[in-house]
Amino acid sequence: MKMTSIKMKKILDERLAGPAYKTSYNRDKDTYRIAWKESNQGMTITLPNVVAKYNERGEKAVDELVEHVTEALRVMNEEQELTGMEKNIYPVIRATSFATKTKAGEKLVCKDHTAETRIYYALDLGKSYRLIDEAMLEKEGWTHDRIDEIAAFNIRSLNNDYKKDTVAGNDFYFVAKQDGYDASRILNEAFMEEMKVNSKGELAVAVPHQDVLIFADIQNKTGYDVLAQMTMKFFAEGRIPITSLPFIYENKELEPIFILAKNRPTE
Known part of the structure; x- marks a missing residue:
């Protein structure tokens, strides 16, 4: 039986059901959105892409998607602290075209690297990570220099096998x-x-x-x-x-x- 966007929507409704979530389907754009009821923070999934992966890899593609979505929603709903998490802070390289603000409008902590690249800072959360914004720094009373030093130290501790x-x-x-x-x-x-x-x-x-x-x-x-x-x-x-x-x-x-x-x- 051929998978369609409507069938995939029903599968996701079942797999992602929860009293704290709200879901919606945009028929025109063929997208599925799941978000926290309280904060409205969430993510939008392009259904034809999921259907294509399902047709190629079967249930495993849905399992991976559900795991990814669940983890992303968990991170969105948590208050992350930097103090005590110093070993989990790393620098990440991005293109200069990469956004300098979060979708919520918070300014991300970043600095220039080359004409092509910029340095951001990530708090590693295991299966996912969160880019550190200015509000997080202010809350902790940290300076840009401090986070840069911590991130630089941690990148030096990683294995460099090639x-x-x-x-x-x-x-x-x-x-x-x-x-x-x-x-x-x-x-x-x-x-x-x-x-x-x-x-x-x-x-x-x-x-x-x-x-x-x-x-x-x-x-x-x-x-x-x-x-x-x-x-x-x-x-x-x-x-x-x-x-x-x-x-x-x-x-x-x-x-x-x-x-x-x-x-x-x-x-």
Whole structure:
């Protein structure tokens, strides 16, 4: 029997039923919304996307969706505190086009990184995380410098294992731990310097999306082309894309590079 949006709505009504929630269906947009009755905080689900996943993966797709929605609603309804949770605070890299305010209008804590990227701060809650806003800082009496120092310390404590691949005489290293902070490791200066010291040629680095950090030890001109194609591919496939532009890492600075086919990059 073919799954439809209406049938999926009925499944979600059953699976997400609860006295504290309210649900609604927008027939025009084919979306399903579930929110807390008291605060009206919630999330909107695009039903055709869920139907497509169901047709491909069956009940498992619904199980994962329900788990994700339940966890997100739980986090929305909790008062998070920073004090006592210092070990769970990490920096996250986002594109400069990423929102600087929450949907509720609260200003997110962030700082400039490069022309392409910005640093935000996340409170890790296990299965999910929450970006830290100014109201949370004020409540705790914390400064921007303090949260930045804590986040920087925690990113240095993470494991930096990588996989290596050699293409056309150039070495590529991929950090993909899938812990939500792969791209954030670009902020670990000691790790960056270690990779620089061990590179034979010019060291380039890329953060195409949240769940990968790519180092490229460029030893010939072809290396730039390979890196450009690789970064673009990862950027297009990423769940949270960041930037398709790689950077040259030199003197502890990141310079975006615009790679022209068969040529050395122009900065």
